[in-house]
Amino acid sequence: MEKHLVIVSFDAMVCEDLDLLRDGPVFSKFLNEGARVNRIRTIYPSLTYPAHTSMLTGARCGKHGIVNNEPSETGNLKCDWYWFHDKVRIPDIHDAAKKADLRTASVFWPVTGAHGSIDYLIAEYWAQGPEDTLEKAYKRAGTSDEVYDEIVKPVEKIMASWEPASSDDGKTEMACSIIRRYKPHILTLHLGQIDSFRHKNGVFNGKVAEGVMRSERYMQMIFDACRDAGILENTDFVICSDHGQINYSRRMNLNLLFVREGLIKTDEQGNITEWKAWAKSANFCAQVYLSDQAFSDRVHCILKKACEAGDLGIGRVMTAQEARTRYGLYGDFSFVLESDESTLFSSKWTEPLFSPAESVRASHGHDPAVGPQPVFLGYGPSFRSGVVLSEGEIIDEAPTYARILGLELPDAEGAPMSALLNIS
Ligand SMILES: [Zn+2]
Numbered sequence: 001m002e003k004h005l006v007i008v009s010f011d012a013m014v015c016e017d018l019d020l021l022r023d024g025p026v027f028s029k030f031l032n033e034g035a036r037v038n039r040i041r042t043i044y045p046s047l048t049y050p051a052h053t054s055m056l057t058g059a060r061c062g063k064h065g066i067v068n069n070e071p072s073e074t075g076n077l078k079c080d081w082y083w084f085h086d087k088v089r090i091p092d093i094h095d096a097a098k099k100a101d102l103r104t105a106s107v108f109w110p111v112t113g114a115h116g117s118i119d120y121l122i123a124e125y126w127a128q129g130p131e132d133t134l135e136k137a138y139k140r141a142g143t144s145d146e147v148y149d150e151i152v153k154p155v156e157k158i159m160a161s162w163e164p165a166s167s168d169d170g171k172t173e174m175a176c177s178i179i180r181r182y183k184p185h186i187l188t189l190h191l192g193q194i195d196s197f198r199h200k201n202g203v204f205n206g207k208v209a210e211g212v213m214r215s216e217r218y219m220q221m222i223f224d225a226c227r228d229a230g231i232l233e234n235t236d237f238v239i240c241s242d243h244g245q246i247n248y249s250r251r252m253n254l255n256l257l258f259v260r261e262g263l264i265k266t267d268e269q270g271n272i273t274e275w276k277a278w279a280k281s282a283n284f285c286a287q288v289y290l291s292d293q294a295f296s297d298r299v300h301c302i303l304k305k306a307c308e309a310g311d312l313g314i315g316r317v318m319t320a321q322e323a324r325t326r327y328g329l330y331g332d333f334s335f336v337l338e339s340d341e342s343t344l345f346s347s348k349w350t351e352p353l354f355s356p357a358e359s360v361r362a363s364h365g366h367d368p369a370v371g372p373q374p375v376f377l378g379y380g381p382s383f384r385s386g387v388v389l390s391e392g393e394i395i396d397e398a399p400t401y402a403r404i405l406g407l408e409l410p411d412a413e414g415a416p417m418s419a420l421l422n423i424s
Pocket of ligand 1 (some may be wrong): 048049244
């Protein structure tokens, strides 16, 4: 019998959220009859695009190449995100599935734009400015004419609205239409409202709880679609997430430190004319790039001094080698800064150095060990019933999917979570 796997990522869902979902008909199946990991250790930086790439490749950021949500461009505060898949350096589970001639599908999974191994694709991407349209944007990002007409068109208006809850309604509708029409062997779906509500309101509150509670309905819709497609009994389902969040009280314009030290120079309009060091924010951490390695000792000294001052928002300074050894994080940068956990880093270089958060606000990007942790729950024929592991690694997720579907992922750094599975 053909196997199917449906993976749903609820962005920024954390283990505490499961208490709110305990009584839901679908979530209770996962919690009572499925297998799960209570606390999944994510990668560093704990950002959506790097983490979702790790979730499908089984590798840490240095190896897969997506080290931030967007590339670092000195002086540019509005870089394009890593929407397109060509920047991912190693094969992911969709590549492995396609190689085995399986049907693949994905809805709004980050860094899947124009992914050559996904048959039915609606990437996380949107219209780029007033001249662009949803249709043109989606098609640039790999949605075929047929998928646009059959799957996207019925929810086109919802997807253009960008309200977090209705946008998740639209994404789930599209995933369900794909399941009913094409019966993919693997489908990955990414829903964003919990993350969005946490950013705007803080980690735990009523608005976030509302978003969490809607997860039951989305999973019910997906179960119903699998039943309609006649594949419910032979589908494995996974509920997972990419990172937690923590609250912050102020923002810090990190590159102002370099302006003050003469390492960034600006013209009268404030545009950067010359730079020796540039800090690229990853929210609660930052990656520091140098124009020339000759400035390395001087910059290291400045950063250590700022950290030791204790009140400048910098909790830790790591060399590139330390970040590589500790987190498998490497790239063209020379230092990694971790915040003091209440200061959010910005790449801006203008005064003032600090500005208070408007109200309770939360974010992520921090060390994976800090704060509430992401989840992993499996339910279906390949998952053992009633197995609960206290801890696991996000890089073990893709190898677990490979094991379920009988595929190879030779570049993965993680290993299958065999204790959760019925298959050896
Ligand atoms: Zn996220």
